[in-house]
Amino acid sequence: MAQMELLPPEQDTDLPSPPRRGLGFGSLLALVAIVVMAVVVGMALMRQNQSQPLNGPAPDFTLTTFDSGDLRLSELRGQVVVVNFWASWCVPCQVEAPDLEGVYQQYKDRDVVFLGVAYTDTERNAKAFLAEHGITYPNGLDLGTRISDLYHTTGVPETFVVDQNGQIAAFYFSRVSETELGAVLNRLLNA
Secondary structure, eight states: OOOOOOOOGGGOOSSOOOOOOSOOHHHHHHHHHHHHHHHHHHHHHHHHHSOOOOSSBOOOOEEEOTTSOEEEGGGGTTSEEEEEEEOTTOHHHHHHHHHHHHHHHHHTTTTEEEEEEEOSOOHHHHHHHHHHHTOOSOEEEOGGGHHHHHTTOOSSOEEEEEOTTSBEEEEEESOOOHHHHHHHHHHHHTO
């Protein structure tokens, strides 16, 4: 039988090293990434579970318009207010814009106020959008998404109609037509 020669332990270099305990840098980095992603997804789910206010008092806000004026929703009581959240990069907003301007022109002398709130947009792009579509009612940027957060806006366009008493009378998720908006305004003005 062949004899095997054993080397002393200090000379045996082919033996695996003992397993390391704890997390290595790569594992730690992966774990941190997973935790961060879980937090982001959790926050998105929480926000998704919040719904737009469909009735009751409209959340109050102040919009600084591109004309440098401040408009506060609560100061418009006694008038019907149409609050439209939009963005220059939003294709349905581009389709909706002429309809909104048309309804505004029909109702602007009948105690109806339109407010456009540019959601996650730049001033330059928003102003170009307004000029391209001939929008003449007051508009301003929603800096830091403060206003859209109050209304739990999940996308654009979204439109809220606030009655003369400051109550939400209608909500439109996505594009609103001239006919739909006109019918709501007529109902509120003739109530």
